[in-house]
Amino acid sequence: MPVYVTDKPLRLTSHDVVARARRALHTRRVGHTGTLDPLATGVLVLCAEDSTKLVQFMEHDTKDYLAWISLGAGTPTLDAEGPVSEERPVPTLDHPGVQATLDTFLGPQMQVPPQYSAIQVNGQRAYAAARAGEHIDLPARPVQLHELTLLGLHATTDAAPHTFSPDADGRWHPDPAGQTFTLPPTLGDHPTLLVWARVGSGTYIRSLARDIGAALGTTAHLSGLVRTRAGRFGLQDAVQLTDLEGAAGLDDLAALDLPTIPATPDLALKLRQGKRPAWQDTGRFLVTLDGALVAVADGDGHTLKVVRAWN
Template identity: 70%
Template sequence: MPVVVADKPLGLTSHDVVARARRALATRRVGHTGTLDPLATGVLVLCVNDSTKLVQFMEHDSKDYLAWVSLGAGTPTLDAEGPVDATADVAGVDEAEVRAVLRGFLGVQQQVPPQYSAVQVGGQRAYAVARAGGALDLPAREVVLHELELLGVFPSVDAAPRTFAPNEQGQYAPAADGRTFTLPPALGAFPTLLVRARVGSGTYIRSLARDIGAALGVPAHLAGLVRTRVGHFTLAGAMGLEDLAVAPVTPDADALDLPRIEATETLALMLRQGKRPRHPLQGRALVLRGQELVAVVDGNGEQLRVVRAWA
């Protein structure tokens, strides 16, 4: 059984979802391609049995989110888990200023991860140190933010839209009829930005919420988060945990969002044997023989490097 797309509910960790998938699918070999925090919901891509070898490639896929960012209140976790540990008056939110701030975050950025995260420094997990009352010196890491669109400014997260439907481009937008998302309980009536984001791997939306607030001169926290896309897997195709046993599956060759090379029988054999044939290729691509996945390769235009060959 290859790749299954789960719709993670509020309050569960990604590990909780993996545990339930193991029971539903009767296997221990289940991995996911990108963690969702307990207070986040939405697309969690699960690789099952032999498809766990795909995780190393799929975890780099871009991701789409709907994010509710509350201004005027900061929390240690940077989200609605709380408690509120910093406040500031937010007299009024200038939408033009917010859009300008969001534009400033586009492209390659240096982002400091949250203290409550699984980042490890010197053998210590940041969240473990934070829960014990300490803090690690977390270095900034490079992330890429492709799109940040302000969908509205609201007097509180409870006043912000929660019902959405995909538009013609497949992006989720507020709608009268559609899917209603469950958000964590609000920490207060703080002015809230609704932002649609498309980001590269390794981006913490909690950190982005903190940084948006800082750019506006106030503390901020992530009041709600829904992941609507990972690679070419969308929320429309995600299954509830109760339906994982009968969820549709995606073959390995269709799961990877990479260019494809149709290989001759000779090339396929060479790759499986670990040989490095020449081929005019730039970047990472799949090598297929018919519908069968042979290898994932990197190329510089002259020389191929086999990342993984399938038997």
């Protein structure tokens, strides 16, 4: 079965989306390539049946987001699920100063995950402990932030743009003629940053909102989040969950963002036998790099095996 790019609706968990996909696709074997919180919307890539084997190659892809960060109010969940548990004054801010602060987060970072997250510590989910009133010291984890662009500084989240379009590079910007996104109800009228972000796998935008607020001398929470891209898949490629049944989807080879080697019958046989043959051919199909992952297409042009190739 193919790979499907879906647009996760507001208030559904990623598990909810998988459950609905199982019914629509008439299979129990459905996985996704990166969790979205219930109050987030946007790109959620689903892999069905044998395509679930591709999740391991796609879950580490970079991801793009539109993020609304409300300043002056903190919440236990770090998002608009609330309630507001801390309030602090917001200093006077300007666009250049906020952008300079955002720039300090670029590159490799150590990030503390939210207390309300699915991370396991000693066999216990952090969110389960948080709901029981317990606090777990979650260790900081390495993340990579590639781009953070301030699109606007607004008096409230409701006053910020909600309608956007992508440019040729996949970066989204406010556009009254574009796509309108629904955000969760706000927790009050708080100054709000509108940020476009490109981040590496494992980055919590909720934690980033918390840390940006602290760097600006206040507290903050994430009041809205839209994932506009996951790996090679943009929001414009997504289908609605209601249209998933009968959707064409993508086959495995088209879904993987990897160089492709067309396998000769001899190479395909050796790979099926678990051997590691050398790739000697030159010419337009010479795509190997030392230790790089490549997709090797079998004789039918679709069946594939992902291998680590060496010159």
